[in-house]
Amino acid sequence: IQFNKIKKHTDKEELVIGYHGNNAHLKSFIPNINWALEEFSKNNKIKLKIITGDHNDCSYKWTFGRPNIKIEQVNWKIWSIEDELLECDIGLVPNVSNILEKHRKYILKYLDSNNIFGYDSDYILRFKNKSNFGRALVFMQLGIPIIADFTPCHFEAIKMDETGYLALSKEGWLDCLNKLKDTKTRKRLSENALKKFELEFNIKTHATKVYNEIELISKSSK
16 A cells, blocks of 8 residues: 555654554464553553454454553554554554463474574574565554564564664563653654665555566567
């Protein structure tokens, strides 16, 4: 989607923290993001805005991983998604699925038994093989600063404290939320992210490049 508006960041009494996309990713809120949001809400007035599902389907009820804070859930609609997202001050992009500590230790023990060197502090991440940063790009082009997880593709779109934040642990998510409650920080990061989007990920730029390459191939084959 090509958007036309840009978020204007101002000092607010209540921060709106937004999520958009398939409701399957809401399971990734547990155990870290939901804890961080609940801790953050103790000293800050916030609302979590969830934009998900189909405009014809109002039946989805989020329970697993749902934080105990103020939440507004709306259906994703092509004609209203831009304005819905522009109400958000911070964008969340969760994707990594939780791996229990006992499972992590089992995997490390298995690797060790097969003479594959590792450390007890190694990260073990689980994510879909087709994961991409599409949800992050939506926030970037609207001027909404992002906190995303350690899905590898996010490292291409997000440079720490320049175009957004990356987090994995409970404390990491909370630290990023505390940094983004500052209006100037949100404005700085969103401006940098928008510049990066226009430079590297703009839809029209890539479409024009593909068109020109096809045209070149077509001419050379004649």
